[in-house]
Amino acid sequence: MSNSIVAAIATLAQMRRIDLRPDWADAAVQVGRDDQEALDLVCQAIGWAPATKYSEAPRAHEFPLLVYHDTNGWAVAERIENDNRLGIVKEGISTTWRDADQAHLYDIVIPLPAGKLTFDNAFDVFKSAVFRRKNTIFFAVLATFVVNLIALVTSLYSMQVYDRVVPRGAFSTLWVLSIGAIIAILFDFALRVIRANMLEDEAVKIDTEVSEFFFSRTAEVRLDARPPAIGTTAAQLRGLEQIRVMLSSAALFALADLPFAILFILVIAKLGGIIAVVMAISFPIAIGVAVIFAKLIREDTAKAQISGNRKNGLLVESLDAAETVKANRGQWYLLSRWNHLLEEVHEAEIPVRRLQTISGTIFGTLQQISYICLIAWGAVEVFENHISMGALIACSILSGRVNGPLLGQLPSLLVQWTYSKISLQMLDGILQLPVDRPADVEQLRPNRLAPALSFSNVGFAYPGARTGVGVQRLEIAAGERIGIIGGVGSGKSTLLKLMAGLYAPQQGQILMDRLDMNQIAEDVLRGHIGYLPQDYRLVNGSLRDNITLGLSDPGDEAIMEAARGTGLASLITAHPRGLDLQISEGGRGLSGGQRVLTGLTRLLLAKPKLILLDEPTANLDIDTEALVLKTLAASLQPDTTLILVTHKLQLVNMVGRVFVMGNGSILLDGPTGEVMKRLQSPAAAPPPAQAPAIDAAEGAGA
Numbered sequence: 001m002s003n004s005i006v007a008a009i010a011t012l013a014q015m016r017r018i019d020l021r022p023d024w025a026d027a028a029v030q031v032g033r034d035d036q037e038a039l040d041l042v043c044q045a046i047g048w049a050p051a052t053k054y055s056e057a058p059r060a061h062e063f064p065l066l067v068y069h070d071t072n073g074w075a076v077a078e079r080i081e082n083d084n085r086l087g088i089v090k091e092g093i094s095t096t097w098r099d100a101d102q103a104h105l106y107d108i109v110i111p112l113p114a115g116k117l118t119f120d121n122a123f124d125v126f127k128s129a130v131f132r133r134k135n136t137i138f139f140a141v142l143a144t145f146v147v148n149l150i151a152l153v154t155s156l157y158s159m160q161v162y163d164r165v166v167p168r169g170a171f172s173t174l175w176v177l178s179i180g181a182i183i184a185i186l187f188d189f190a191l192r193v194i195r196a197n198m199l200e201d202e203a204v205k206i207d208t209e210v211s212e213f214f215f216s217r218t219a220e221v222r223l224d225a226r227p228p229a230i231g232t233t234a235a236q237l238r239g240l241e242q243i244r245v246m247l248s249s250a251a252l253f254a255l256a257d258l259p260f261a262i263l264f265i266l267v268i269a270k271l272g273g274i275i276a277v278v279m280a281i282s283f284p285i286a287i288g289v290a291v292i293f294a295k296l297i298r299e300d301t302a303k304a305q306i307s308g309n310r311k312n313g314l315l316v317e318s319l320d321a322a323e324t325v326k327a328n329r330g331q332w333y334l335l336s337r338w339n340h341l342l343e344e345v346h347e348a349e350i351p352v353r354r355l356q357t358i359s360g361t362i363f364g365t366l367q368q369i370s371y372i373c374l375i376a377w378g379a380v381e382v383f384e385n386h387i388s389m390g391a392l393i394a395c396s397i398l399s400g401r402v403n404g405p406l407l408g409q410l411p412s413l414l415v416q417w418t419y420s421k422i423s424l425q426m427l428d429g430i431l432q433l434p435v436d437r438p439a440d441v442e443q444l445r446p447n448r449l450a451p452a453l454s455f456s457n458v459g460f461a462y463p464g465a466r467t468g469v470g471v472q473r474l475e476i477a478a479g480e481r482i483g484i485i486g487g488v489g490s491g492k493s494t495l496l497k498l499m500a501g502l503y504a505p506q507q508g509q510i511l512m513d514r515l516d517m518n519q520i521a522e523d524v525l526r527g528h529i530g531y532l533p534q535d536y537r538l539v540n541g542s543l544r545d546n547i548t549l550g551l552s553d554p555g556d557e558a559i560m561e562a563a564r565g566t567g568l569a570s571l572i573t574a575h576p577r578g579l580d581l582q583i584s585e586g587g588r589g590l591s592g593g594q595r596v597l598t599g600l601t602r603l604l605l606a607k608p609k610l611i612l613l614d615e616p617t618a619n620l621d622i623d624t625e626a627l628v629l630k631t632l633a634a635s636l637q638p639d640t641t642l643i644l645v646t647h648k649l650q651l652v653n654m655v656g657r658v659f660v661m662g663n664g665s666i667l668l669d670g671p672t673g674e675v676m677k678r679l680q681s682p683a684a685a686p687p688p689a690q691a692p693a694i695d696a697a698e699g700a701g702a
């Protein structure tokens, strides 16, 4: 980071304890300036709101702030001293600048990563996104109000025409009234178009905000607490748009349409007198039918939604596991499960649709009966000269406004509402899952973390499992090279994930450099730990994207240098698209060995202090394995800690200390030579271990 502005923003983010996107500095460096104007350009490049410049001295609680000085450049100001000095942090060093009034102070809003925002339930996420757009909502409600008022105007127009124009032939009044009514209708048209456009624009923003939140939040869920049904969870997340559409139409209905229905009934009472009783009876009946209908469909919509989501899960699973399914003739098994789920969905959906049709018909009949009653009663009232002919016409138009669009949309609105409510409950379920780093807990952000680990009384079990991995006491010093061996399912990978801080123990504590791993900020931890899982998955994008995943772009030269060290370079040079080789969705497009090499290349570029490898060479040929091991050995600094899980003897020879695992415990721990000797002599074989029992409830609840 050569620019002082980049260093200053990084320091400010650190002081405010906010994670910056891994690639943020690239965008900032590309601006290529370091003068006073650079800040606005950097904010623009990263997509942040423009900085606010202070014209007066800031108050104490407003610090830390960015500060620019013509000779000293950019830094972070911590405070203003009494003698007009500024307390400064520049490149990690605290200092003071004289003449605070010569410096320019700026505040910037560094957005919190979406997942770091805290909400207790899904409804609040939508509410917050919607309420941030109060002006648009206010305009939409106002526009709906005016549109309804115009409906009132057209009914009054008819009344005037029937009562004043027709009996007297007052055509000049007719022209004035007609022109007025047409203007009102054109205004109504313009309002509707503007309202629709505004709502559409805001809907896109709300969708982006809400889905960004849920996407990041789902990604933050602790790996050991992730819901086992990935496809089903993905389907649950798809309910977002449905909820947003529902909430906006429900809001307009409740805030504008429903109050107007009541106003229309009052106007009918004013114009038509007693005949308003028809509406006063039919309207509550319609609402009552709607409420009963909503209750009746609740259970079935829930069932249909759950089975529909499971159906989606099955689809994802069958596509993902297509090779296994095809090779083992598993199509029939999956097809029968699919058909079962389809039947469940239909079984639940049919009564909902039937009830929806019935309620629609009831509403239609109710509308027609109330119309006939209104006209019949109205005719008697006209005959008895209680009301005018025009008033009856106006009342009939208004009754259509109450019954027609308003009650006509109720059945489908209610079905959508019930579906959305269930989607909200499912999203609530996702929000309840524990995340890696709770947003309300202050995270530790040490500048340096020595790659030393310390386990005390650690116990971990997968949700629902009785036993898991247990480590009473374990000390790993910086710079150690350790191999973990053991039988299939003995807990090696789980132990490695605990060391990587990807799983949190349900009992005990794991410290890194004497700090609780759970309390260290995620970005700091990931910057220090390089973890290569057994089944390294790639993500949709280019090979370059995968190699630099989560890293600041090191440039193609550095990438190729690292790729030469792992042997990935031969793939890159042989492929016509080189680093732009596209990895398809699901990480397909490369062989198992090439995927591991991609992960290793990334690891070499990241230069972590703690390297955790899970069977790194299991998929590699002898030559590539030798190349990878040589490069790895050469890249290790004296204080880099290397821990690898392996079944291969040649890898064990690379390390100075070996753990032998069995049943979730470390059975043997010692210098490589000694442990190997003990393993080879049957008399001194490791004692059989009892799997460490972890409280099942605790395990499941984690």
Ligand SMILES: Nc1ncnc2c1ncn2[C@@H]1O[C@H](COP(=O)(O)OP(=O)(O)OP(=O)(O)O)[C@@H](O)[C@H]1O
Pocket: 462, 463, 465, 486, 487, 488, 489, 490, 491, 492, 493, 494, 495, 534
């Ligand atoms: N995601 C998971 N959910 C539930 N149980 C799991 C999960 N992953 C592993 N297990 C269980 O935990 C135990 C330890 O698994 P782990 O993957 O740590 O073993 P391992 O020693 O690495 O095995 P291998 O040599 O086959 O890779 C196994 O009994 C396994 O069934």
